[in-house]
Amino acid sequence: MAERLIVIGGDAAGMSAASQARRRRGRNDLEIVAFERGHFTSYSACGIPYWIGGLVPERDQLIARAPQTFRDEYDIDVRLQHEVTAIDLGRREVVARDLAGGGEVRAGFDTLVYAVGATPRLPDWARSGVAGVFGVQTLDDGAALRDWLEAEPRPRRAVVVGGGYIGVxxxxxxxxxxxxxxxxxxxxxxxxxxxxxxxxxVAAAMRGVGIEIRTGVEVTGLTEQDGRVSAVVTDDGPLPADVVVLGLGVRPNTALAEAAGLPLGPSGGVQVDRRMRVLGVPGVWAAGDCVETLHRVSGLPVHVPLGTHANKQGRVAGINIGGGYATFPGVIGTAVTKVCELEVGRTGLRERDAHAAGFEFVSVVIESTNRAGYYPGARPMTVKLIAERPSGRLLGAQIVGWSEAAKRIDALAVALWNGMTVDDMTALDLGYAPPYAPVWDPVLVAARTAVDALAAHSR
Amino acid sequence: MAERLIVIGGDAAGMSAASQARRRRGRNDLEIVAFERGHFTSYSACGIPYWIGGLVPERDQLIARAPQTFRDEYDIDVRLQHEVTAIDLGRREVVARDLAGGGEVRAGFDTLVYAVGATPRLPDWARSGVAGVFGVQTLDDGAALRDWLEAEPRPRRAVVVGGGYIGVxxxxxxxxxxxxxxxxxxxxxxxxxxxxxxxxxVAAAMRGVGIEIRTGVEVTGLTEQDGRVSAVVTDDGPLPADVVVLGLGVRPNTALAEAAGLPLGPSGGVQVDRRMRVLGVPGVWAAGDCVETLHRVSGLPVHVPLGTHANKQGRVAGINIGGGYATFPGVIGTAVTKVCELEVGRTGLRERDAHAAGFEFVSVVIESTNRAGYYPGARPMTVKLIAERPSGRLLGAQIVGWSEAAKRIDALAVALWNGMTVDDMTALDLGYAPPYAPVWDPVLVAARTAVDALAAHSR
Incomplete structure (x- = not known):
């Protein structure tokens, strides 16, 4: 009889694990069942804002692979609207509730992948059940928000709570x-x-497109009218709202894991080794926004929910389950965001992270341009570097620019990944041509400035 | 009495060296004289095509620092239109011809910087003195070409000889x-x-804007009419031409160096150590397009004329002359070019270079997009990786794409600089957001594909 792999969670991490395992093991060797609470598999949650905003016209454009594709091409038994309610490690079985048909399913497993993602942080005031308050963590969340925006009475005033990248x-x-x-x-x-x-x-660019920004303000409640939200109450007065979007960040979804006794780390995520095995629990794997991972710069465990990590971790778990060898060596906190006209990139530690991790450091900020100054379309680009002192090792980098800026962070991310010092970095052979960079690339100018700052510190 | 530094060549390398030396040593300690054959200092030769094409309207936009700036702010005695005709290492003096005023100058030096750049390769047929044939190595060359294009009779038909990046x-x-x-x-x-x-x-994109490309064709001569070029003669017939532009590459300008007995390497450039000292010739430094440098991937000496290297090398020489410590650790052959709508980036070795250097390798080419497929403006991007086998060490990378593609090569350049294997690279934490990359960045897809190719080879 074939072994059975059960995957809990049908998004990036879970379905990557399932399909990688299938590539290495045929159906007679491994049966694969995936339980997904929602209506979709393998979609781009990161794309939800663009669908809401209308840049991406159709919801289905966000779906990388539909459930039927997994069934037909990967021989994976995908069960949508099935919410796993318990993991029994002793009996090696899971219990799932059929949200559509009703009833409960019990299924035994030999191998389990826990990939249930993250859940939006909900302050108490958001739990009231007032209509018109939305997270945007899942495609189902996004669909509910979009329906609300399109239904009568049409919402006119929106309040977004939380200024992380999702909120922005x-x-x-x-x-x-x-x-x-x-x-x-x-x-x-x-x-x-x-x-x-x-x-x-970034705040200036947001105001430039008409977003009103209220900082230093705490939300304390909601007011409603006829069951619909009518305002957000803050410590600085009420803000009228026909729709409220929560961007307060997420936390690892670990309710099931905790109940089953899987180990959770200080960041709140499930603890795994670099092959994505749950620590100390044979046959159980975890991947994606529910796990804790190593920050390679600070050396500390962190929770970094991001589609690109979920895909990589799922793939690593699947290769290993399939009998291959792969590892996920951690993250360095790289992220890029488009904010209105502005491009934002970051990698490594911010100043507050570097402080928290106990580093001494210098930080420098330089202004340059994305192209040679004389080339048409040259726009400002600001680069910040944070370097340990006295070693000069790069700890973090940030870029904000008006065009062709965000992905420049990748060069800095690779430098950081390799433990380069800012002094080493001044010699880097980066691409130069007038349409793409000044003759001294902004990254090199920043590295030189950091070297000077270190020297000034050591005098 | 102050020591005297003489700089031969007033462009990027020479003037970077001069100004860095000045920053560290005052005028009472170091007198600095710079001889420049042409009319300009510190200009962007790489910008000449954009000035010719009209994207950059004014010639002076290409000039980073005018001679008067060096005189006033750096106390550097810049002598334009002075062509150095001899270096006498025994007497430690140079001989310069005053091209404008006539006559000859002799000037002694304690320290010398040789920074005379490169000269276009001229086949015999281009040496005939027929009017209407131009190189584009210096701003004076560019000015002459532009004058020709704007004078009557207006040239209508152009032939560009040579398809390197300058020709393109x-x-x-x-x-x-x-x-x-x-x-x-x-x-x-x-x-x-x-x-x-x-x-x-790239060729397809060039044809798309109307450039006729004739490949496998050798130019053998010119025909003229009334002293003006009228056609380029090839082994495949004549090509009518009112103007001919040479893009046959350049070679290090070493006539003076050779006559003075400075050591030349196998690539034809002046041999220097990593502080930019000419090997075995105390007090003499060289930098820029006239020197030979280490290719860090092949380990071989190469001649890579490029403004970004010239600036770095000049800066290194100047810091050292000024009493500081800096090194230029070599290049890895990174370059980016805009060709019509297309963006081209490369780093490291091409297949032919890898063969020539004796490497065994696999190469893979993948197709992806610059943005998430569903995000508006997603365009194709092709990534090629060359990896040593069996080690998996990255040897080279190339990117061609329609938008936001060229500078992606920097991440690969930093990976290459650090000796990463393609296996290591699959885990890199690169920036992900739908406006900037698919969830699997093209670089990661290419690295995974290279890992597979290596595995296939080892079976």
Whole structure:
């Protein structure tokens, strides 16, 4: 009889694991069953803001592979609208509720992949059940929000709570749909994925497209009218709202894991080794937004929910389950975001992260351009580097620019990945041509400036 | 009495060296004299095609720092139109001809920087003195070409000889000016800076803007009418031409160096150590397009004339002359070019270079997109990787794409610089967001494909 692999969660991590396992093991060797609570498999959650905003016209464009594809081409028994409610490690079985048909399914496994993603952080005031309040974590969430925006009475005023990248992207999407948008952020700046001195550039671009930004403001409740949200209540007064979008970040979805006794780390995610095996639980694997991973710069465990990691981790788990060998060696916190006209990239540690991790460092910010200054279309680009002192090792980098800026972070990410010092980096052979860079690439200018800052510190 | 530094050549390398030396040593400690044959200092030769094509309207936009700036702000005695005709190492003096005023100058030096750049390769047929034939190595060359294009009778038909990146950029510039342009290339494809399988994409884009490409064709001579060029004669028949632009590459300008007995390496350039000291000649430094440098991947000496290297090398020489410490650790052959709508990037070794250097390798080519497939404006991007076998070490990479493609080569350049294997690269934490990349970045897809190719080879 074939072994059975059960996958809990049918998005990027789970379905990558399932399909990689299938590539290496045929159906007579391995039966694969995937339970997914929602209506979709393998979709781009990161694309939801663009669908809401209208840049991506059709929901199905966000779906990388439909359930039927997995059934037909990968021989994976995908069960949609099946919510796993318990994992019994002793009996090696899971219990799932059929949300559509009703009833309960029990299924035994030899191997289990836990890939249930993350859940939006919900403050108490958001749990009231008032209509018109939305997270945007899943495609089902996005569909509900879109329906609300298109139904009568048409929402006119939106409040986005939280200025992380999801909040910022959603604020822009809602402006694109013609709503009046206010973004409420508890901290000093929205776009807290970069340091405040860089985030201030982003805030200016957001205001430029008409987003009202309220910083240093805490949301304390909601008011409603006829069961629909009518305002967000803050410590600075009420903000009228016909729709509220939550961008307060997410936490690993570990309710099931915790109940089953899987180990959770300090970041709150499931603990795994670099082959994505759950620590100390033979035959059980985990991947994606529910796991904890190593930050290679700080050396600390972190929770970094991001589609690209989920895909890689799922693939690694699947290769290993299939009998191959693959590892996920951790992350360095690279992220890119488009905010209105602006491009934002970051990698490694922000100043606050570097402090928290105990590093001493210098940080420098330089202004340059994306192209040679004389070449048409040259736009400003700001580069920030954070380097350990006295070693000079790069700890983090941030880029904000108006064009062709975001993906420049990749060169810095690879430098960081390899433990380069800013001194080494001044010699890097980066691409130069007037349409693409000044003769001194902004990255090199930043590295030189960091070297000078280190020297000034050592005097 | 102050020591005297003489700099021969007033472009990027020479003036970087001079100004860095000045920053560290005052005028009472170091007198600095720079001889420049032409009319300009520190200009962007790489920008000449865009000035010719009209994208950059004014010549002076290409000048980073004018001679008067060096005189006023750096206390450097810049002598334009002074051609150094001899270096006497025994007497430690140079002889310069005053091209404007006439006469000869002799000047002693304690320290010498040789930074005379490169000269275009001129086949015999181009030496005839027929009017209307131009190289585009210096701003003076560019000015002469532009004058020719604007004088009566207006040239209508252009032939560009040589399909390296200068030839390709010039062909596009001449099309932008409204000329009928034919590019003649001896090899199988223009854009030989990348392998033929990538260059074919570039050739298609060039044809798309109306450039006629004649490959496998050798130029053998010129015909003239009233002293003006009238056609280029090839082994495949004549090509009518009112103007001919040479893009046959350049060689290090070493006539003076050779006469003075400076050591030349196998690539033809002046041999220097990593502090940019001429090997075995105390007090003499060299930098820029006239020197030979280490290719860090092949381990072989190469001649790579490029403004970004010239600036770095000049800076290194100047810091060392100034009493500091800096090194130039070599190049890895990174280059980016805009060709019509297309963006081209390369780093490391092409297949032919890898063969020549004695490597065994696999090469893979993958197709992806610059953005998530569903995001508006997603365009194709082709990535090629060359990896040593069996080690998997990256040897080279090439990217051709329609948008936001060229500078992606930097991430690969940094990976190559650090000696990464393609297996290591599959785990790289690169920036992901739908406007900037598919969830599997093209670089990661290429690395995975290369891993598979290596595995297939080892079976």
């Amino acid at each position: 992207e959603m604020a822009e999407a809602l402006v694109q749909r013609g709503l009046d948008v206010t973004l409420v952020e508890r901290g000093e700046q929205p776009m807290s994925t970069v340091d405040d001195d860089m985030a201030v550039l | 950029e010039m062909a596009e510039a001449l099309v932008q000016r409204g000329l009928d342009v034919t590019l003649v290339e001896r090899g199988e494809q223009p854009m030989s800076t990348v392998d033929d399988d990538m260059a074919v994409l």
